[in-house]
Amino acid sequence: MKATERLLQKLKLGTALDADDAKAIKRLPVIVKELPPQTAIVREGERPHQCCLLVEGFLCRSKTTDAGKRQILSIHIPGEVPDLQSLYLHVLDHDLTTQSRSVVAFIPHKPLRALTRERPSVGGALWRETLIDAPLFREWIVNVGRRTAVVRLAHLLAEIGTRLQTIGLASEDRFELPMTQLDMADALGLTPVHVNRVVGQLRRAGLLELRKQSVFLPDFPRLRERGEFDDLYLHRTKTS
Amino acid sequence: MKATERLLQKLKLGTALDADDAKAIKRLPVIVKELPPQTAIVREGERPHQCCLLVEGFLCRSKTTDAGKRQILSIHIPGEVPDLQSLYLHVLDHDLTTQSRSVVAFIPHKPLRALTRERPSVGGALWRETLIDAPLFREWIVNVGRRTAVVRLAHLLAEIGTRLQTIGLASEDRFELPMTQLDMADALGLTPVHVNRVVGQLRRAGLLELRKQSVFLPDFPRLRERGEFDDLYLHRTKTS
DNA sequence: CGTCGGGTTGAGGGTGATCAAAGTTTGTGG
């Protein structure tokens, strides 16, 4: 799928766009690149002049504390533009890295800003897109702040499964997840050792099969429950 | 200060606005209300048709887990519009509550949307405003995920002090904070008992004086350091 | 003077961290 197609598909999930809007989006100039895993796209403190549309693969955003501990802030799947905010917040306050081999499309700020001015409905769609970050972050605060390790992991898996299904890239209960247990630890505010034990717990409970990087969730409804997962915060529908 | 003045003042911190923009903002219809502490403004699941500009006092956003534990997601100070996002994300995914006696101004969505369409620079300013949430949430994820209790508390105090100073409402090292230790616990992902011990630690270290709800930070530079606080994520300047 | 919300302090326990080592998979070069 072409890069701008993917963007259009994503925006349409949230906002009604007409044929002219679609055409304008497809005309956006992009530079497509394929990047290996663990490659920094932008780093904390930088001032990018382009946005990064993820076409294939996984990205993640992270910060590292003064004490040298890493915290993953979000995981991104195709169709998302994790640094769209840089249109208005010029200095990046975190790192953006490829999690797997990924295909990304860079779109310069300038034509993007022009587009938002000329086509208000596209502007609105993009605005909405920048807003969808925050609810996810909020839920993650709850996750690391108030849930036990098992529940945290179950919640993370339920979230990723649900999001992948929304874009039609996978069934919610079976997908490839290019994260090591160390990465999961950094996403959950735990140590890798403890993640491993907790993976074992979910496995023994019949809620998770994990081999290499392929995830299978044999009983998704029970996993959701275990993870206290409610997809309201994903704002998946036009009306929500 | 009039409600819309406060908003204008806030927006100008982030975006350059001309006299016409200012006039348009001041013409926004508002309904001003004074609310007692601990009053729900909007709740998870609701679909507000107005935004809530905080004029005086403190608000906080929170979620409650299935297990009944509360997590505070953010603390809001005058000039902020904590539910501005509801312009595009219609269902609220968390609660918004007054923390102290507060004066809030409700602005209906309709004229606000019209304003963004008619005055793109104001639209941009509002867009930017909705974006400033996310960096704070990200930092909070790091706070609860990767920092010890003392560092967390120091970080929270440094953040609030810095933000209050930015809007000129207080010196950064001395301010009124209408939060009980229980509230702080819910903001930090800790128990009230442990917050109390950690307050004691900061006190004994000469970094905090706390009486009822008035905070004094005798050595702000050292507190910042203790809290690993770097204000980059607050995006305080036009250029950042 | 009694009650209530909130702050303070103590004792004991548990979740998850730390340290350590062995096992397994993946990848690389010979």
Next chain:
DNA sequence: CCACAAACTTTGATCACCCTCAACCCGACG
């Protein structure tokens, strides 16, 4: 195809931060 290294997973033992439970204190307010 094998040898070897590197990365990741798994498991065990011990430790500590923070939680839980409980009691007491204190000031505000009726």
